[in-house]
Amino acid sequence: MGECAILVWLSVVAVTDAETRRIPNALVWPGVCGAMGACVVHPAAAVAVLTAAIPYVLAFGKRWCGGGDVKLAAACGALALRWDAALLVVALASLVAVGVVVADRVARREQPGAASHPHGPALVGATIVVAGLL
Structure with missing residues (x-):
């Protein structure tokens, strides 16, 4: 039952980010609270949470991602439970995101930097695969 609730929550976060390019605090804070409980x-x-969140904190400092991505990464790190799995979540999400950007540029023949893409769906997908939620 718990895994089902987590999958629904992750799906809602991913769809919301894909549609609005924002992850509202009301959606992500339950995951952050769950991450604190897991720690x-x-x-x-706790090490997994830091492993997943630190790259996003650094990216946030460069304005390469939003605050919702940072909070989502912390929750996803907690779902991974181990630092190596959390690192794999971040790496897989990054690869998926790069693939989406490259495919979009090829399809639209856009120049680099022409469009931004939500990262939440890639992070959610990577978490589901690595944490074995399906």
Whole structure:
């Protein structure tokens, strides 16, 4: 039952980000609170949360992603439970995002920097695959 709720939550976050290019705090804070709870129950999850969130914090500082992506990454790191799995989530999400950008540029023959793409769906998909939620 818990996995089903997590999948629904992740799906809502991904669809909302895909449609609006924003992840509202009302959607992402339950995941952040869950991540904090996971860190209390599984101390190794704290390392996974930091492993997943730090690259997004750095990207946020460069304005390459939004604050919702940072918070979502923390929640996804907690779902990964281990630092190596969290690192794999970040790497896989990045590869998917790069693939989407390249495919879009080829399809539209756009110049680099011409459009932005939401990152939440890639992060959600990577989390679902790595955490084995399906």
